[in-house]
Each structure stands twice: as C-alpha cells, then as structure tokens.
C-alpha cells in the first residue's frame with residue numbers, strides 16, 4: 001500500500017487543495033447556508049428578528065390559497081410554454097440560419113442580440129408595444145382588420161403574452177446552441193442520405209433531429225429551469241397582474257417579502273426548489289436515458 | 295558525481311502494483327535505456343526518478359543523496375517528454391529560459407546559457423518563434439534544449455522520438471548519442487523500441503510487468519539473454535522458439551529433438567536438467583542457414599527478397615511459423631520444402647521456468 | 655427552381671426578422687428622440703422635434719444624477735465580481751480537473767445544484783444583515799460571485815481538460831511551484847476562455863435586476879437596471895425619458911456584442927454539443 005506521507009507530499013506540491021477555498025467559502029456562506037436555512041425558516045412565522053415555529057402552515061397555504069395555487073400552476077405553464085417554443089423555434093431558426101440563406105450573419109446577429117439586452121428594458125418596451133389601444137402591435141393588427149386582444153390587461157391572456165416576450169428575448173440563445181449542435185453533424189451523413197434517396201424533409205427527421213439531441217437536452221434544461229425561476233420579465237411587465245393572473249412563484253416570493261411575510265416568502269423558495277427538483281431531475285434523467293439508447 | 299541508486303523501489307496505484315521492487319545502480323555518465331513493452335512501467339519508473347510520481351516503497355538515491363521526498367527542481371534532473379510539453383505561449387527563447395527565470399538566475403547569465411544551448415542544437419535562428427511555428431523535429435530539439443539549459447546531472451527522456459517520422463528518428467538518435475558524448479551527463483532513456491535501446495545504450499534495463507528482467511550491455515542482452523522474455527524482446531527480427539525434449543546429456547552437451555527438429559547437439563548449462571525434460575529451444579533468424587542435410591525442415595509460406603538477404607517465413611510441422619534470414623538472393627517458391635541447419639550451435643535452451651541455460 | 659425558392663426564403667426571413675427583432679429597437683430609438691407629449695402617444699410616428707440630447711441630459715441629471723451614480727455602481731459591481739469570478743473559478747476548475755479525489759463527486763454535485771436551485775432570498779438577506787453586508791455594494795459583489803461561480807467553473811474545467819498535464823509537469827521539473835504553474839502556465843493558456851467568461855458574465859451581471867433589487871436597496875445604491883424600474887413607476891407619463899434610459903443601458907451590451915460576439919456565442923454554447 002502507498003505510504004501516506006509520500007502521497008501527501010506529491011499532492012500538496014502540484015495541485016493545492018486550498019485553491020478550492022475562496023470559491024468554497026463564498027459559495028458555502030452565501031449560497032449553501034441560506035439554502036439550508038430556508039428549510040427551517042419556511043416552517044416559521046418570521047420577522048427577521050424573531051421566528052416562531054408553525055410547522056407546515058406556510059406550505060398548506062401554498063396549496064390552499066387560490067392565488068398561491070394559481071402562481072404555482074402559472075409557473076409550470078410559463079416554463080412549459082417558453083421552453084417548448086424555444087426548442088421548436090430555436091431548431092427551425094438554426095436550420096434556417098445554417099442553410100445557404102442571404103445575409104446569414106445579419107440574421108444570426110439580429111436573432112441573438114435580444115439575449116444580451118436588459119430584461120427590464122425589454123419588458124417595458126413590450127408593455128408599451130402591447131398597449132391595448134395605442135400599442136404598435138394592435139395598431140398594426142387593426143390595419144389588416146384584426147381587433148387585437150388586450151395582451152396584458154386580459155387576465156386570461158397576460159401570462160401568455162409575457163411568455164411570448166420571454167421567447168422573443170430567449171430564442172436567440174436556443175438558436176445559437178442548436179447552430180453549434182448542427183454544425184457538429186458531419187456533412188457525410190446528409191450526403192450519404194441523399195445518395196440513398198432521402199428528401200430534405202426526411203433528412204431533417206432522420207438525421208438532423210436525432211443528431212441534434214444533445215443541443216435539445218441543453219435547450220430544454222436551460223430554458224425550463226430559467227422559466228421556472230422567471231421573475232424580472234414578469235415584474236417589469238405585469239407585476240403578476242391583472243389580479244394574480246400572471247403571478248409566478250418567483251413574483252410571489254417578492255410580494256410576500258415586501259409584505260413582511262418572510263416565512264411564507266421563504267416557503268415559496270422551498271416550493272420552487274422542490275418543484276425544480278421534481279420536474280427537472282426526472283426530465284434530464286429521461287432525456288439522457290433516451291440518449292443512451294440510441 | 296551523479297550516480298543513481300534505486301533500492302527496492304515499488305509503486306502501487308491503490309491495490310495495483312505496477313513497479314514490483316526495482317533494484318538498480320547507474321553510474322555517472324552512463325547512458326541507460328529502460329526498454330519493455332507498452333504498459334510495463336517504464337514511464338512510471340522514470341517519473342519516480344523525476345519526482346513527478348511519489349515512491350510507494352523503497353529508496354531513491356541521486357548523487358549520494360536520498361531523494362524520495364526531494365522536490366523535482368532540487369534533484370538535479372531535467373526531463374524531455376514524449377509530447378515535448380513546450381509552453382505554447384512562450385517563444386523558444388522563453389521556453390529555454392523558464393527554469394532559469396524561476397531560479398532567479400541573473401539575466402545576463404540566463405541569456406548566455408540560452409544562447410549556448412541554442413548553439414549546441416543549431417537553432418539560434420529560431421529563438422523568437424513560438425512552438426506552433428516549428429516543425430516536429432524542431433520542437434523536439436527545443437524540448438532537448440530546455441533540458442540542456444538547466445545543466446542537469448541527469449537527463450531523463452520518456453520516448454522522446456516516438457512522435458517523429460522514421461528518417462528524423464534516426465538522425466535524432468545520432469544527435470542524442472553525440473550530445474551524450476559531448477556533455478558527459480548521466481542519461482536515462484525510456485523506449486519501447488528495442489532498436490533505439492540497442493543503438494543508444496551503454497546499459498539496457500529490460501522491464502516487463504513492473505519487474506526488471508535483465509540489466510546489461512546491448513551485446514550481452516543479445517548474446518546471452520537471461521530468460522525467454524529478454525530473448526524474445528531483444529533482437530530484430532524476433533528469435534524463433536520451439537518445444538523440444540532432452541534425449542541425452544553428456545557433460546556440457548545436450549541432445550534435443552522435437553516435432554520440428556531432428557536430434558541436435560548443443561552446449562548448455564545442464565545442471566538440474568534430466569533426460570526426458572521438456573525445454574524450449576530458441577534460435578535467431580540470422581543464425582539459420584539453408585542446408586540440405588540440416589535437421590529442421592518446413593514449407594515456405596512467404597518470401598521477402600531484399601536483394602542482399604532473403605526473409606523466409608517457414609511453416610514447421612508443429613504448425614509454428616519461423617522466420618529465417620538467408621544470405622543473398624534466393625529464389626524460393628511458395629510451398630516449397632526447405633531444409634535448415636543451425637549455424638555453429640547458435641541456439642539456446644530455456645528450462646521449464648523460462649531461464650536461459652547458457653554455458654558458463 | 656431551388657434557386658427561386660432559396661431567394662424567396664431569404665426575402666421572407668429578412669422581412670420577418672426585421673419586423674420581429676429590429677422594429678422594437680427602432681421603436682426604442684424613436685421614442686427616445688421624441689418630446690414628452692408625442693412620446694405619450696406610444697405610437698410609431700416620426701419624431702416631430704428631435705431632442706435626444708436634451709432627453710439624455712434630462713435622464714442623467716434627474717434625481718440628483720442618479721443614473722450616473724447607477725452607472726458607477728454597476729461598473730464597480732460588474733468589474734469586481736467578474737474579476738473575482740475569473741480567478742476563483744479558474745483555480746477551482748484547475749484543481750478539480752487535474753486531481754481525482756473523493757471530493758470531486760460532491761463538488762460536481764454542488765456545481766449542478768448551484769445551476770438549478772433558486773437562491774433562498776430572505777435567509778440570504780438575514781445572513782447578509784448579520785454580517786453587515788446587506789445593502790452594501792461589496793455584499794452584492796460577493797453574492798454575484800457566489801451565484802455565477804458554477805457556470806464559470808464548468809467553462810474553465812472543460813477548457814483545462816484540453817491543456818495537457820505534461821505542461822504542468824514540465825514546469826514542475828523546471829522548478830515551478832504550484833502558484834507558478836497556475837499563474838505562469840495555466841492562466842495565460844486560459845486566456846481565450848477567460849475572455850469568453852468575462853464577456854458572458856459581465857453582460858449577465860450588468861443586466862441583473864433581481865439581485866440588486868433584493869440585496870442592494872436604498873438611495874444611492876441603485877444599479878442601472880433599477881433606475882429603469884424606478885423611472886417606470888415615477889415617470890408614468892414621461893415615456894421619452896424612460897426610453898432614453900433604456901437606450902443608454904443598452905449601449906454597453908451592444909458594444910460588447912459588436913466586439914465579442916464570437917466569444918459570447920462560444921460561452922453560451924459550451925456544452926451544447928456534448929450535452
């Protein structure tokens with residue numbers, strides 16, 4: 001067996017363990033400690049100075065109070081719509097932008113740029129563009145004879161409108177991820193398929209789609225987690241309104257925090273955490289298992 | 295004086311023992327080659343000498359000092375890697391000078407040493423280039439130059455030529471030999487190529503499975519291999535083997551015969567051998583000759599005519615295939631029967647344990 | 655046939671992309687040039703009176719030069735946290751990739767957890783208050799470092815895997831100590847991925863709205879994203895100033911985009927191919 005002192009000597013001299021230390025301290029203190037603390041504080045009525053243990057009351061509220069339940073449902077709907085649209089549109093745009101199309105560089109830039117722009121700025125701009133009477137979108141629709149909907153002021157529509165803006169801002173990211181995946185597919189496959197008599201549509205379904213699977217996994221995982229956590233866009237556009245119709249867990253966390261219900265706000269954090277764990281872990285396991293089969 | 299001594303050196307990765315107790319003495323100025331098949335532990339042994347790998351058990355002495363726990367930089371060694379490991383972001387000049395800079399060598403001394411090394415390797419005109427702007431052979435020389443600049447007592451080479459093409463490899467081999475002669479330092483050189491070992495070494499260490507098989511000069515290893523492994527590994531083309539039975543023993547002479555060979559008399563160390571024992575007979579392809587009255591026969595299965603000599607693959611009765619190198623050009627047909635004799639009793643006997651039975 | 659079809663597709667793509675992706679930005683620019691009355695119409699008209707410059711001056715000087723303070727705050731926040739991120743993440747990525755220890759499994763788990771788990775807001779505030787870091791710029795800097803470390807570590811680890819270990823060993827033979835190996839050999843070779851890291855994280859942190867909102871409240875503490883939020887509630891009717899503000903805070907990402915597009919794309923697509 002190896003002599004422990006000599007082993008320690010070689011390790012210490014090359015890749016020092018203390019290189020982990022600065023990152024570990026910052027991450028441990030500012031991320032891990034609060035995360036563990038949240039497990040306790042979510043079970044309390046809490047004012048920052050004093051906390052009173054109240055068991056699962058906060059969590060019961062989340063599944064009983066209609067506006068909190070709605071927030072929970074909204075969160076899942078929002079994440080599913082945005083990630084679904086980003087996958088579909090991202091892949092189509094990527095196929096388009098890797099084909100021999102004119103002004104390809106310009107198109108790629110234009111699609112990607114919104115990713116880098118301030119979310120709040122985007123939210124404000126689209127709030128104005130989506131104004132029911134004066135907004136440019138409805139004015140344009142009117143020109144072609146369509147009576148545009150009340151995008152953000154109709155309670156049954158607001159969440160979906162925000163979701164559309166989220167897709168507008170985020171689809172560029174999905175697109176560049178897909179482009180990276182597509183250009184990694186060897187050209188030989190397409191040429192071999194063509195010689196075998198495959199049409200472009202068939203090539204898409206039998207080559208592009210299966211071989212861009214890793215990109216799909218990345219896009220779905222990223223945008224689904226991002227969707228579940230979304231706060232800034234919703235806050236900039238609707239503040240969760242009208243009523244509670246576009247609230248998500250993240251906006252509820254903020255509202256409860258502002259209202260001084262710290263225990264309930266923290267319970268929201270835990271709910272969001274559990275929701276992500278319950279949805280994302282099986283999702284990635286499913287996606288990766290399928291990948292292993294192929 | 296920078297001799298080295300390895301005393302019962304062992305190396306384990308977890309429960310796997312890859313170096314199983316190596317004892318070795320290397321004297322100052324020697325060119326020692328570690329040779330053996332891939333995975334036998336050559337690099338591991340070299341890296342323990344360098345201090346890149348810790349020593350699980352045993353002692354390493356360099357220049358009279360126990361070095362198990364000495365930092366690599368304090369061992370008086372320099373190393374040339376198979377991949378060259380040149381720093382890609384530094385010029386050749388900076389690559390040469392990095393070690394001196396770390397040692398805080400004054401700038402003028404550093405500059406002189408760098409230029410000296412560049413002169414020795416005839417690459418003064420390349421000092422301002424980055425490694426990516428050099429050819430494979432030039433990179434190889436930078437790697438060597440970086441070692442020279444450090445003026446080490448011991449040079450360590452880990453398969454330094456294996457990334458070069460065949461012609462360049464021969465040139466560099468000669469250059470290394472010259473370098474050794476000019477610098478007079480101790481050099482330890484790892485290779486899996488026994489031709490490199492034969493041509494470069496003062497002393498060859500044959501390793502297999504983490505165990506030293508034999509230590510000796512190239513000619514010693516060729517003429518008197520201690521066991522089947524060394525006999526098969528050293529020499530090109532490889533030695534031919536066949537199983538034989540001892541018919542009779544007469545002092546230092548044995549008569550053996552087998553499926554592939556008629557009774558043949560050889561000299562060997564017969565201590566402990568008895569009539570009827572099964573042993574292995576080995577003979578080198580160059581030591582066989584065409585002889586109509588020879589006592590080995592087989593059918594020609596492949597002929598390579600090189601002009602000055604002819605390589606023949608011969609299918610023997612037992613099914614074994616032997617390689618024979620015959621002088622001059624021979625016209626042989628596929629399937630033709632060929633009778634061979636062994637030149638001057640140049641055959642070796644290996645006992646059941648694989649140990650060679652050379653005459654004392 | 656296919657030639658016609660390709661051109662037809664190109665034209666449609668360019669038109670649609672213009673309407674969908676360019677017009678919103680044109681709208682921002684136009685509104686930022688209008689006067690208060692015309693901007694309140696929210697329409698897509700040509701400015702009657704160009705007063706972009708007046709608007710810019712107005713936005714910057716309003717509320718006691720709040721936007722200027724905010725730009726300074728955001729700059730400090732971005733530069734400091736990205737600097738710490740680069741150094742600390744590269745250190746972790748280096749040792750994590752080079753050394754196989756029983757900790758690696760736990761560390762990898764924590765990295766994934768950091769990418770997935772939403773930060774627990776109120777407990778963090780409680781902790782920051784206890785440490786005297788709440789509503790302090792340096793507190794927020796450390797928060798941004800903590801939240802963005804996992805991504806940076808992943809970037810570095812993937813890149814370090816492409817640097818042969820032989821280089822470290824050659825340096826050790828040359829007499830390098832661990833810090834020499836890291837700072838003189840590894841860090842210079844990491845430069846491409848460091849640029850990517852700097853660019854991607856700078857944009858993210860500069861655009862961060864949520865964390866300053868929670869952890870850096872108070873007058874004089876605003877970051878640029880918060881000025882927008884403040885103006886939104888305050889200037890309910892001053893759309894020209896609101897959009898001038900949007901225009902101003904879009905300029906830094908635009909510059910980054912123009913110069914570092916390639917590095918950004920490299921950063922955000924790292925891992926896309928391998929999953």
Ligand SMILES: Nc1ncnc2c1ncn2[C@@H]1O[C@H](COP(=O)(O)OP(=O)(O)O)[C@@H](O)[C@H]1O
Nearest residue numbers: 307310312330331332333334335336337338339
């Ligand atoms: N870090 C390691 N962990 C476990 N086994 C190793 C390690 N390094 C080398 N080995 C094993 O040790 C043996 C010797 O390796 P090496 O010295 O590189 O062989 P050589 O250089 O002779 O080809 C091999 O079987 C290899 O698999």
Ligand SMILES: [Mg+2]
Nearest residue numbers: 336337338453
């Ligand atoms: Mg080796």
